[in-house]
Amino acid sequence: MSIQIPRGTQDILPGTVELWQYVEQQARTICRMFNYKEIRTPMFEHTELFQRGVGDTTDIVQKEMYTFEDRGGRSITLRPEGTAAVVRSFVEHKMFGNPNQPTKLFYIGPMFRYERPQAGRFRQFVQFGVEALGSNDPAIDAEVMALAMQFYQSVGLKKLRLVINSLGDAESRQAHREALINHFSPRIGEFCSDCQSRLEKNPLRILDCKKDRDHELMKTAPSIMDYLNDYSKVYFEKVQQYLTNLHIEFVVDPNLVRGLDYYNHTAFEIMSEAEGFGSITTLCGGGRYNGLVQDIGGPETPGIGFALSIERLLAALEAENVTLPIEESIDCYVVALGEAAKDYSVSIVNDLRMAGFITEKDYQDKKIKAQFKSADRLQAKFVIVLGEDELDKKVVNVKNMATGEQHEVAITELVAHLKEVR
Structure with missing residues (x-):
């Protein structure tokens, strides 16, 4: 089980x-x-x-x-x-x-x-x-x-x-307490066992009873306002x-x-x-x-x-149908193609995180199309693509997912570029 x-x-x-x-x-x-x-x-x-x-x-x-x-x-x-x-x-x-x-x-x-x-x-x-x-x-x-x-x-x-x-x-409560005891005592047997035990210990609590809330004595009970x-x-x-x-x-x-x-x-x-x-x-x-x-x-x-x-x-x-302004998107999703690019992407992802960007990458060896789908599901603002060719040139392709614009950016300038455009 x-x-x-x-x-x-x-x-x-x-x-x-x-x-x-x-x-x-x-x-x-x-x-x-x-x-x-x-x-x-x-x-x-x-x-x-x-x-x-x-x-x-x-x-x-x-x-x-x-x-x-x-x-x-x-x-x-x-x-x-x-x-x-x-x-x-x-x-x-x-x-x-x-x-x-x-x-x-x-x-x-x-x-x-x-x-x-x-x-x-x-x-x-x-x-x-x-x-x-x-x-x-x-x-x-x-x-x-x-x-x-x-x-x-x-x-x-x-x-x-x-x-x-x-x-x-304390003085007002004591006067009200005595009035409540006098009010409920003659018919306390009609109330639940909890109320009966509260009569002498804390009669004010009788007024808070859920079981006996409709009892006629509840409606006529002395009000604290009369004893302040x-x-x-x-x-x-x-x-x-x-x-x-x-x-x-x-x-x-x-x-x-x-x-x-x-x-x-x-x-x-x-x-x-x-x-x-x-x-x-x-x-x-x-x-x-x-x-x-x-x-x-x-x-x-x-x-x-x-x-x-x-x-x-x-x-x-x-x-009230209130929707809280919860930010569900991430900043960056790094798409890596090829073993060398996958290895290098680990450092890029870490650098982006250390710079304050919410960043994710693929850990399941997905194809490029599936990686882009993951980026969409995570509502990534930017997708950073790193392949073998980009790695040779020490650049990445940065795609703005809201506008569709794409730029080639030097890896060493990636953090500065994203800070400028985000």
Whole structure:
């Protein structure tokens, strides 16, 4: 029996991987504009990091983590998300002591969750995320959302909707928590087992339940907006003001609840409104997580960030029929005729590559006609022909495939000629 790829994973083949490279480069370019620096953390961490950082009551920790015991008896988990690992690194390397604050970081890499594979969701998936640590200024909340929107727009997406909410500070959340418990307690038996276990641990998570989303108590649940204290209200108003100043359209949704325990104050999602995108429209999610750094052993440090799936981004591009400007052609194809010319062509190909030209040649002893067909398939801009006669004269024939023009060029002048005409 042949060995096949594990369920929930995918091979990204040539022809498709170029799309990934393009959007990843766009992410790096946008982050550079906003002065966010790349960080790379391990693909696995101690399990305790995610239990403390993501939260024991989350579906991620309870159901979706790939956890195993290593040979030293330590519990290790493949990272299911990026924020906890970035914060762990921030604390471990004392980045809070750097003179330039806030600390602004981004990451791109694979994450792992054991969940049911479906359109746009995989067990190994790639996240792009940013984290800004060290500022309580609502302006940086707006900056983080602006960065996400700018990234999506830079790759050509137009049908986007930014949805925001405030989860309030600790005082506001505690008041809302008590109201939710009082609201759901009398009929909690009508809800799924997950919601029943969340009632006392984290009742806010009940509002995020997919199974019971249509229950009548969901529609009448207390809104966090009714429990925001003055500080939280002013903070949220400031965030909205900054978004308006940046000409970023948004919708306030009091029912927006992010699935991770560490969020407070600003929470947001970016949705795709492209027709036919699917039932799960969320492209990106994020929010403020004041308190997470302390939970992982660091000093009191506020933070905000987001994460998005590259897979879902590519699906949104397809739904909007966006074609990325991927360069598929090569610069030069060297056609060699005769053994001596074939031997010499190896040096010509290398010289062209060292000069910065994307260059290819035949390695299968094809006839001249087949070599030209290969050049056509590779969309070569120039075909360089070297035969026995050309070799004797120390020249090559250079054919411009777009115009059909052909020139005889000295081998020693080939690089200079191509730089001039390309």
